[in-house]
Amino acid sequence: MTKALEGVTILDFSHLLQGPFATQLLGDMGADVIKIERAGAGDMFRGMTFFAKWVGGSQSPNFLAWNRNKRSIALNLKSRKVHAIIMAMARTADVVVQNFRPGVLARLGYGYEDFRAVNPRIIYCSGSGYGEDGPYVDRPGQDMLIQGLAGLIANTGRGDQPPVPAGAGLADQIGAMNMVYGILSALYARERTGRGQKIEVNLLAGMLAHLNQEYVAVLNLGEDFVRPRSGIGHPGMQAPFGIYEAADGGHVSIAMSPFRTLYEVLEAPHLAPYDDLATLFDKRDEVWEKVNAETRRFGTQDLLARLLGADIWCAEVKDIRRAAEDPQVIHMGMIASYEHPKAGTVRVVAPAVRMSETPASIDRPAPLVGQHGREILAHYGVPAAEIEALEAAGDMTVEEA
Template sequence: MTDTTLPFSGAEGALSGLRILDFSHLLQGPFATQLLADLGADVIKIERPGKGDLFRSLTFRNKWVGGTESPNHLAWNRNKRSLALDLKSAEAREIIMKMAEEADVVVQNFRPGVMARLGYGYEAFAAVNPRIVYCSGSGYGEEGPYVSRPGQDMLIQGLTGIMAATGQADQPPTPVGAGFSDQVGAMNMVYGILAALLWRERSGKGQEIKVNLMAGMLAHQNQEMVMAMNFNEDFERPNSGIGHPGMDAPFGTYPTRDGWITIAMSPYARLVEVLGNPDLSRFDDPAILYDRRDEVWAALAEETRRFGSDDLLDRLLEADIWCGRVKSHLEVADDPQVRHMGMITSYTHPTAGEVKCVAPAVKFSDTPASIRRHAPLVGEHSREILAELGYDAAQLDQLAQKGVVGMGGPA
């Protein structure tokens, strides 16, 4: 495991010199800006004095890293600087618009209309800096029958078909075990922002980008939507461990003596040969493998249970059958391929101590992504950022005393 908190001594990041004003909170926006920060962008996280991003107060299983820090917040906010401002104050607006003069990107994922009502809509920033790229994230877009609804990940999964297509038919529809809608939304933010920046280099003009979770989840399920709409048939979830509602056997998850494995698209006859039971050949017909897929799965599972996972995987891989082990998060962290890729790292946090995390996933030959900063404390960089804008110590003290600016940092 590598600690990457030390000053970055290699080449500059691909986005070095880019400044982003980040008003986002929870997962979608913060993940998007963290991806950009990992590539060298200067991300200034603008949050509430004292409380900060809502994710600072939310956690899993009532556990806090180092006893104080939310793992949810730590996961999505490294490489950023925190500026704590009361957005409703006139002084804060003056500060933000002064930063906007030189900023490249604004990111926000408040409910539609909130930023505009506070005086921080796209038009306000564009009036100060016509080259600015302004990216908004929402649950359902900025108008329509759902516009006032909360745009939370699990709700979006339920509304866009993926939950109804996941799990077994005799069990409730199953949400993906991660914030999948939010993470898809974050990726859409990033590609929208990068495309707009490229267009700005060609045209000299900034623009507004609107990303919403519902549209993103539909786009990422296009093959399922194309199938359903063109045949006017919904998918039916299987009762067994078949891995997709549109697939036939053997595609799915199978038990072994000591765990579970996955088997993907593979020649059925070759699988039967490896399992060593010729009677399974009676299912070797495309129609049977789909129409009776639960029965086929059960018959295959009886055979896979006879093997230990390692033994069975060795046999399947030798026969060039697509397969893998089902692993928990902790098992993944110790996976030899994950270790080989350097995907598990850590950084040092002033209150949480060592924070183990996943490293940046995209590799660059000349401008590598890196972890240069810990996830900030609320207002940790307020003085630093405002000093860069020309505020002196007396002015900063006055702003802090009025509650306009929150000053934070390690005790």
């Protein structure tokens, strides 16, 4: 075995971010991920992009980010012939992943019970916005909506400005991690019991779980704990926690730090009267303003050197392009690339988990729509004439590399 999940086959019906990120992580570890897309258009993320720009002129960076190490087959899921083929594939598959709205795949004959009927060992992982029942079951479950509903957005931003969402799809990505967590747990359980099971993951539950620290504080410290957001950008932390300006326009984040150490490093003894836990919380906006006035006396690198020299918890605030060039990021080898048949060289973030005996790797680029359909069906014993008939009927599409 060269990779941890070699030999595990995943039928991946998922689209957009949550499900595709989960299956990409499993693919990085060696699982054979068969991405089952819609005939014609494929995954919805193929038609969505950032900055109104396309990689190589035609490929979505959103799709390229979450779909490496997969083979694609594009099918008409409403076709009964296609249904029979997928159920035949399921007899030897290990995992099914989907993140359509609750009930959509089941109505087409691809629910958990349908797969379990042909393979009792199947693990069926279903992702949704709010779960598979309850008052919000029919609502659209999108990342920013979940951030707002769970409380993350209200916790973020300065107190004199509107709340702001995180600048990344945190709810979707946490949902993906929960999918992986559930799938790996179910695979381990199956080794002991021989039985598969259904896994339900939803974005709201995942976001709530990852805000547990904030919930424990608010729910247990009394009603008066809940205060408006502050100038430091976090409602519960005391100064000097926050983002501070430098003389050259850069910014530095400062986390936990003995306040006395900070004002000594900044050569600002007049800040000493604030050095009390209650004062640093009650007057945190005032402290932020005064500390910010001091940090603006130094250039970014000088400020960092002073703070790090005193073991103050701090870091430079970088945009993504500069972060990709950070010496620690380079040292870790976290920016990798793959060759795509239409986008050319695609630079990506490498797998984040390192394993000494079964390392993760990028072995396949994100696929074209249905690119591997013929080879997948041939592997499962579908005759060439039947494959041709599926294509002729529009029940399968193949985009050539």
